[in-house]
Amino acid sequence: PDIISYNAVVNSHAKGGEPAGAASWLDKMDAAGIAPNLITYNTVVAAYARNGDPDGVADVLDRMTTASLEPSIVTWTSMINACANAVPRRSEAAERVFRQMLETGVQPNKVTLQALGRAIGFRKRKELLQELGLKGK
Numbered sequence: 001p002d003i004i005s006y007n008a009v010v011n012s013h014a015k016g017g018e019p020a021g022a023a024s025w026l027d028k029m030d031a032a033g034i035a036p037n038l039i040t041y042n043t044v045v046a047a048y049a050r051n052g053d054p055d056g057v058a059d060v061l062d063r064m065t066t067a068s069l070e071p072s073i074v075t076w077t078s079m080i081n082a083c084a085n086a087v088p089r090r091s092e093a094a095e096r097v098f099r100q101m102l103e104t105g106v107q108p109n110k111v112t113l114q115a116l117g118r119a120i121g122f123r124k125r126k127e128l129l130q131e132l133g134l135k136g137k
Contacts, residue, residue, distance in 0.1 A: 001032070007040050014047035019056055022047045026063060035067065042074045049078040052085030054093060076101040077112045084119035094119030095128065102132065 006029050013022035022044045029036050041064045048056035057079050064071065071079075076097065083094035098116055101108070108116070117125040129135065 001034070003029075003034055003037060003040070006032075006034055006036075007043065010040055010043050014043045017047075017051070019044065019047035019051055019053065023056070023060060026060075038069055038072060038075075041067075041069060042072065042078065045075055045078040046081075049082035049085060052082060052087055054079070054082040054086055054090055057082045070104070071101075071106070073106055073109055073112060076106055077109075077115050080112065080115040080119050084115055089119065091120045091124070095124075098128070099132075108134070 006025060010022045010025045013019075013025065026036050026040070026044065029040070041060060044060050045057050048054075048060065061071065061075070061079070064075070079097045080094050083090035083097065094116060098108070098112075101112075113125065113129075116128075120128070
């Protein structure tokens, strides 16, 4: 099996609402000598985000960092989505993640801004964007 085969299995777990199952394949890939790539990690991050599990997302991000992979806009947006989907909502964490994203030089896109609005509230998002000198809807 190659990276594409492994990513397909990871994706099937992620789409099936099994983030822990998707994450378990990161270890199986390592054991097989196949390095997970950004797509693999983003798939697992998105699965935890859909379940509103920011702690699961953080664990995967730690692994990503250890693998010397930088989060993409997709990764950052998933982190914000995890905060928005958490019960209770993790507004302060979402704002912290957003600020960290900007510090790394990654600029938000429309999807990121929508997720941020869901996580911190649309009025707060507007205030934050004004404070940071960014434009958004």
